[in-house]
Amino acid sequence: xxxxxxxxxxxxxxxxxxxxxxxxxxxxxxxxxxxxxxxxxxxxxxxxxxxxxxxxxxxxxxxxxxxxxxxxxxxxxxxxxxxxxxxxxxxxxxxxxxxxxxxxxxxxxxxxxxxxxxxxxxxxxxxxxxxxxxxxxxxxxxxxxxxxxxxxxxxxxxxxxxxxxxxxxxxxxxxxxxxxxxxxxxxxxxxxxxxxxxxxxxxxxxxxxxxxxxxxxxxxxxxxxxxxxxxxxxxxxxxxxxxxxxxxxxxxxxxxxxxxxxxxxxxxxxxxxxxxxxxxxxxxxxxxxxxxxxxxxxxxxxxxxxxxxxxxxxxxxxxxxxxxxxxxxxxxxxxxxxxxxxxxxxxxxxxxxxxxxxxxxxxxxxxxxxxxxxxxxxxxxxxxxxxxxxxxxxxxxxxxxxxxxxx
Amino acid sequence: xxxxxxxxxxxxxxxxxxxxxxxxxxxxxxxxxxxxxxxxxxxxxxxxxx
Numbered sequence: 001x002x003x004x005x006x007x008x009x010x011x012x013x014x015x016x017x018x019x020x021x022x023x024x025x026x027x028x029x030x031x032x033x034x035x036x037x038x039x040x041x042x043x044x045x046x047x048x049x050x051x052x053x054x055x056x057x058x059x060x061x062x063x064x065x066x067x068x069x070x071x072x073x074x075x076x077x078x079x080x081x082x083x084x085x086x087x088x089x090x091x092x093x094x095x096x097x098x099x100x101x102x103x104x105x106x107x108x109x110x111x112x113x114x115x116x117x118x119x120x121x122x123x124x125x126x127x128x129x130x131x132x133x134x135x136x137x138x139x140x141x142x143x144x145x146x147x148x149x150x151x152x153x154x155x156x157x158x159x160x161x162x163x164x165x166x167x168x169x170x171x172x173x174x175x176x177x178x179x180x181x182x183x184x185x186x187x188x189x190x191x192x193x194x195x196x197x198x199x200x201x202x203x204x205x206x207x208x209x210x211x212x213x214x215x216x217x218x219x220x221x222x223x224x225x226x227x228x229x230x231x232x233x234x235x236x237x238x239x240x241x242x243x244x245x246x247x248x249x250x251x252x253x254x255x256x257x258x259x260x261x262x263x264x265x266x267x268x269x270x271x272x273x274x275x276x277x278x279x280x281x282x283x284x285x286x287x288x289x290x291x292x293x294x295x296x297x298x299x300x301x302x303x304x305x306x307x308x309x310x311x312x313x314x315x316x317x318x319x320x321x322x323x324x325x326x327x328x329x330x331x332x333x334x335x336x337x338x339x340x341x342x343x344x345x346x347x348x349x350x351x352x353x354x355x356x357x358x359x360x361x362x363x364x365x366x367x368x369x370x371x372x373x374x375x376x377x378x379x380x381x382x383x384x385x386x387x388x389x390x391x392x393x394x395x396x397x398x399x400x401x402x403x404x405x406x407x
Numbered sequence: 408x409x410x411x412x413x414x415x416x417x418x419x420x421x422x423x424x425x426x427x428x429x430x431x432x433x434x435x436x437x438x439x440x441x442x443x444x445x446x447x448x449x450x451x452x453x454x455x456x457x
Contacts, residue, residue: 054411062408097408109411118409176409 002034002044002077007396010073015399019347022354026395029360030070033390034077040088040099040112043080047101051359051388056101059085060120061179062391064127065321069396071131079140082128086147088114092157093150095119097177118175119159121168121202122151125209126271126328141213148213152206152224155199164234165195165250166203182377183301184260184308184315185249195250197239201267204231208272235273245281247274261292261303263322270329279333287326288338295366297349298342299326304366312375317363317385320346321392327401336405343402350395362389 004027011023034046035056047055048062063085071078089095096114103109125148132141161167168178171190176182178198185196207228214220239247243256247265252258268274269282286292286303293299297318302309309316323346327339349368353361361371362385376383 057411060408098410100411115409120408179408181408181410 002031004031004034004070004074004077007031007070007073011396011399014396015347015402016344019351019395019399022351022360023396023399025354025358026069026360026390026393029388029390030066030074033066038101041084042087043084044077045084046077046081046390048098048391049360049362049386049389051386052362052391053382053386054100056103057098058101059088059099059114060097060391061123061321062098064124065324065392065394066390067124067127067131068324068394069390071127071397072134072400073396075131075135078131082124082131082140082144085124086144089147089150090116091150093147093152093154094158095122095147095151095154118169118177119154120177121179121198122155122206123202123325125205125213129209129212138216142217145210145213145217145219148206148210152203152210155203155206159193159199159203161193161195161200161250164238165200165231167193167196168199171196171249178264180262180264180301180314182313182315183262183264184306185252185262185264187308188258190251195234195239196264197235197247197249198264198267200231200235200239201247201271201273204228204235204268204273205271207231232273235268236275236278239268240274240278245278245285247278247282260308261286261306263293263299263301263326266299266322266326266329269333270325272329272332274333276333279329279335283330283333283335283338287330287342293326294342296345296368297364297366298345299323300366310375311365311373313363313377313385316366317371317374318346318349318366319363319392320350320398321394324394324398324401327398327405331401331405340402340405343398343405347395347398347402350393357387359387360389360393360395362386362392 007027011027014023033050034044037044045058046066048057067078067081088099097118097120099112099114101112128144132138155166159166169175170178170186207224210224239253241248241253247268248259266282269279287299288294291305292303300316300318301314302316323342327342330339364371365374371385374385376385
């Protein structure tokens with residue numbers, strides 16, 4: 001356990017007064033989640049939340065969501081988490097999903113373990129770049145540039161879709177590599193490695209980061225810029241539906257009968273791969289549409305007017321991390337108004353639930369109801385959202401973004 | 408994410424040698440050792456008879 005004093009001080013003047021108690025608790029929770037260095041981590045490591053039902057665990061995109069909260073006020077802590085996160089990358093460039101840390105009460109977990117087959121969404125370059133920009137520290141980019149290039153190679157070797165784009169293994173093996181466990185897009189097994197809208201957008205992010213960081217570090221060849229341009233053209237041309245004003249997977253985009261309105265379709269907008277007009281439609285016709293994702297606690301993970309909508313994990317409930325990324329995308333396309341709307345509503349509802357239950361929930365009721373009523377994974381023994389869960393609750397970063405969007 | 412499922416390790420490819428693999432390796436060594444121990448035992452028994 002650590003005390004993150006600068007973070008605790010920072011939240012005392014952040015956002016609306018009605019959020020303060022919750023944000024103070026979140027700052028304390030970051031400290032409570034931080035453990036002394038142990039194998040395989042060189043630095044103290046922050047678990048994804050002490051209430052996680054399969055914890056203690058580190059990594060996945062959860063670690064990056066936690067990083068978003070601490071990167072500005074506790075830069076050394078955040079930097080160490082980023083280096084811990086990249087330290088388990090294998091030689092071939094694969095970054096594993098969660099790292100399962102030892103548990104005294106479980107003999108099957110005597111040593112740290114992680115998958116060497118299943119990766120996770122590589123959203124980390126967005127966070128790393130924001131950190132480097134804020135801290136004026138290109139040194140960190142120099143340190144993480146090689147892992148970035150190796151990760152690109154791994155995705156190119158192992159997750160290239162036919163005929164173009166990239167995929168997550170979920171569509172073939174239900175490994176939940178996409179992080180969207182049991183999501184509506186995966187109800188059917190696909191007959192081949194077809195392009196996933198999220199994986200393709202995330203690869204675009206890796207390519208653009210490689211190009212930008214290469215330029216900053218003086219090592220660019222233009223290779224990744226060209227790859228990014230080709231992938232962007234594919235996403236804009238093949239994955240956007242004029243009917244829904246939203247992005248979809250390659251196998252469903254032209255099939256209205258099997259084209260779910262799943263929130264993952266926002267990713268091309270979040271990473272900057274959408275055209276201006278596509279982004280406008282994603283925001284106005286979808287993220288701000290009460291019939292789709294603009295719920296009392298935005299944004300729902302499935303459109304509320306969808307037959308597939310359920311009060312179950314990624315099939316409807318709201319994950320604050322996704323609200324953060326949605327707002328990030330809105331800001332990227334100059335829509336501070338939309339970002340503020342999404343963030344303020346989500347923070348208000350989260351604070352209400354904190355006032356009622358005294359905890360931070362893994363995911364939330366999209367209409368502002370009790371998280372205890374939501375289902376998680378009905379075929380397991382953990383079928384309600386976890387409490388004290390940081391990995392999908394960058395609430396401090398959300399409050400900061402809300403504040404910045406006003407300025 | 409694919410979650411830890413009540414220690415059902417067989418579903419889990421791991422980044423490190425799993426405990427089961429280590430246990431298996433130890434068992435193999437024991438079996439080999441036992442085989443050799445028996446051979447040595449038979450040799451001495453045969454020598455004794457002679």
